[in-house]
Amino acid sequence: MAAKLRIMPLGGLGEVGKNMMSIEYGRNVLVVDAGIMFPESDMLGVDYVLPDWGYLRDKKDLMRAVLITHGHQDHIGALSHFLGEFNVPVYATRLTRGLIEVQLEQKNLLAGTTLHTYASDDVVNIGPFTVEPYHVCHSIPDTVGLGITTPGGLIVHSGDFKFDHTPVDGQPTDHAKLAEFSNRGVLVLLSDSTNADQPGHTPSETVLDDAFHQIMREAPGRLIIATFSSLISRIQQVVDVTARHKRKIAIAGRSMVENTRMARQLGYLDIPEEILVSLDEIQNLPARQVVIMATGAQGEPMAVLNRLATDQHPVLGIQDGDTVVLSSHTIPGNEEMTHAVINRLFQRGADVYYGPLAQVHVSGHASQEEQKLLINMLRPHFFVPIHGELRHLKQHGKIARQLGIPDEKIAVVENGYPLTFDDGQLEIGERVPGHHVFVDGALVGKVGPTVMREREALGQSGFVTAVVRYERQTGRPVGQPRIITRGFVFAPEAGELLSQAEDVIRAAASVRPGNPSSEVEVQVESALSRFLHQETRCRPVVTSAVIEE
Ligand SMILES: [Zn+2]
Numbered sequence: 001m002a003a004k005l006r007i008m009p010l011g012g013l014g015e016v017g018k019n020m021m022s023i024e025y026g027r028n029v030l031v032v033d034a035g036i037m038f039p040e041s042d043m044l045g046v047d048y049v050l051p052d053w054g055y056l057r058d059k060k061d062l063m064r065a066v067l068i069t070h071g072h073q074d075h076i077g078a079l080s081h082f083l084g085e086f087n088v089p090v091y092a093t094r095l096t097r098g099l100i101e102v103q104l105e106q107k108n109l110l111a112g113t114t115l116h117t118y119a120s121d122d123v124v125n126i127g128p129f130t131v132e133p134y135h136v137c138h139s140i141p142d143t144v145g146l147g148i149t150t151p152g153g154l155i156v157h158s159g160d161f162k163f164d165h166t167p168v169d170g171q172p173t174d175h176a177k178l179a180e181f182s183n184r185g186v187l188v189l190l191s192d193s194t195n196a197d198q199p200g201h202t203p204s205e206t207v208l209d210d211a212f213h214q215i216m217r218e219a220p221g222r223l224i225i226a227t228f229s230s231l232i233s234r235i236q237q238v239v240d241v242t243a244r245h246k247r248k249i250a251i252a253g254r255s256m257v258e259n260t261r262m263a264r265q266l267g268y269l270d271i272p273e274e275i276l277v278s279l280d281e282i283q284n285l286p287a288r289q290v291v292i293m294a295t296g297a298q299g300e301p302m303a304v305l306n307r308l309a310t311d312q313h314p315v316l317g318i319q320d321g322d323t324v325v326l327s328s329h330t331i332p333g334n335e336e337m338t339h340a341v342i343n344r345l346f347q348r349g350a351d352v353y354y355g356p357l358a359q360v361h362v363s364g365h366a367s368q369e370e371q372k373l374l375i376n377m378l379r380p381h382f383f384v385p386i387h388g389e390l391r392h393l394k395q396h397g398k399i400a401r402q403l404g405i406p407d408e409k410i411a412v413v414e415n416g417y418p419l420t421f422d423d424g425q426l427e428i429g430e431r432v433p434g435h436h437v438f439v440d441g442a443l444v445g446k447v448g449p450t451v452m453r454e455r456e457a458l459g460q461s462g463f464v465t466a467v468v469r470y471e472r473q474t475g476r477p478v479g480q481p482r483i484i485t486r487g488f489v490f491a492p493e494a495g496e497l498l499s500q501a502e503d504v505i506r507a508a509a510s511v512r513p514g515n516p517s518s519e520v521e522v523q524v525e526s527a528l529s530r531f532l533h534q535e536t537r538c539r540p541v542v543t544s545a546v547i548e549e
């Protein structure tokens with residue numbers, strides 16, 4: 001049987017984040033991106049989410065390379081976990097590589113990993129594939145899309161992109177390369193759908209210059225600007241406006257400090273030495289001369305902005321006259337946390353600019369007209385919307401149809417559906433089951449749906465545990481039972497309820513002589529649950545420990 005070309009989406013299709021896919025031909029597998037997703041509000045206690053790459057486990061020996069499009073966490077954040085399992089060379093552009101090195105160093109994986117640097121316009125041969133990264137505009141420099149020539153045809157993977165004619169780094173998306181791909185004939189276009197429900201064009205990054213300029217001019221005191229630590233272009237814009245206003249800038253937040261250091265060292269971020277100051281040095285400057293670039297625009301609990309809002313930062317505190325700008329789009333699911341931080345900042349006396357109130361953020365992703373432009377430039381044979389929730393993918397599929405791509409050549413699928421391209425035909429295979437892989441502290445993939453349901457139940461009404469000593473011979477409890485409770489009622493103030501509960505426990509533990517303690521536990525738990533619900537209309541999680549004498 002002849003080899004076939006197969007594309008398998010493993011993350012980022014049907015969700016925003018944890019982007020990852022494999023491209024396979026015969027006994028050769030390429031992986032594109034390995035990102036994480038930030039937890040949604042119902043993922044209790046989860047730090048972040050990994051793609052489920054179980055599908056790749058029996059292809060370990062066939063894997064040729066991981067190709068990275070850019071340095072955002074939803075594209076590189078899972079690499080340290082992935083490389084802990086698969087020893088595969090990684091290809092990335094210079095800045096992206098720098099950001100990956102920071103991550104691998106933290107996990108002690110840097111020494112054991114083979115990293116290759118590629119650049120736009122390079123031609124890299126990997127097994128039967130020829131990989132051609134090409135420059136695209138996004139909100140971080142050194143972002144590429146990928147042309148991947150396979151024996152089955154040319155695949156173009158857009159990465160995250162927009163068509164910005166006046167980007168911060170002065171390098172627009174490489175139209176010439178796209179035209180060249182088009183001339184060669186594109187079999188499949190995989191294109192970023194994040195903003196498929198946004199009509200028109202995404203504004204250029206330069207529109208922010210005016211907004212920052214105006215806010216900085218009017219800010220009576222210090223200006224604190226929060227964004228993602230990986231939005232290197234945004235940091236550059238703030239630095240440029242800071243210099244114009246003869247202010248000084250300090251960087252706050254570990255990831256932002258590290259990314260800034262790396263980007264400066266590699267020449268992707270230009271911060272004149274004389275305007276960069278430390279957090280300690282700003283204490284000695286007049287407030288009107290200070291700009292602080294900080295993490296936490298998503299309301300993340302551990303980031304700088306939330307620590308300022310709750311007055312828990314070791315060096316900084318909000319003071320009268322401070323102006324705070326949240327320069328990022330709130331990721332769905334983070335709204336509540338972000339709004340809470342904004343309210344607290346106002347409470348502490350800061351003036352706050354955010355999202356709809358001021359143009360302090362532009363998206364790094366293409367809107368509908370740009371998505372159309374890409375499709376029309378490449379005129380692909382097949383179209384697969386990637387990077388987005390199902391509603392975004394569906395909308396992007398509609399756009400392709402409007403542009404004349406026939407229905408049967410468009411594959412709107414979520415993670416896990418293998419797409420096989422053979423002889424001008426596209427076949428969508430059976431879904432390979434997958435799930436979210438939660439990372440909670442050092443636990444990777446150990447926290448599943450059952451644990452999540454338990455956390456939810458505990459979060460609803462807390463728990464009550466009954467501890468009873470029991471004599472099997474007589475089938476009677478010994479002494480007073482003990483009740484331990486958290487998150488249900490405040491024990492010192494619920495004496496009456498808890499002493500009644502003790503009677504219920506004693507009665508339930510009075511059984512036929514010889515009954516094993518395991519049976520007594522079941523009895524105690526059900527009686528106690530019933531009693532507590534009857535009395536309080538609440539359903540705490542009830543457990544018991546019956547200890548045989
Ligand atoms: Zn991105």
Ligand SMILES: [Zn+2]
Nearest residue numbers: 072074075160
């Ligand atoms: Zn992305």
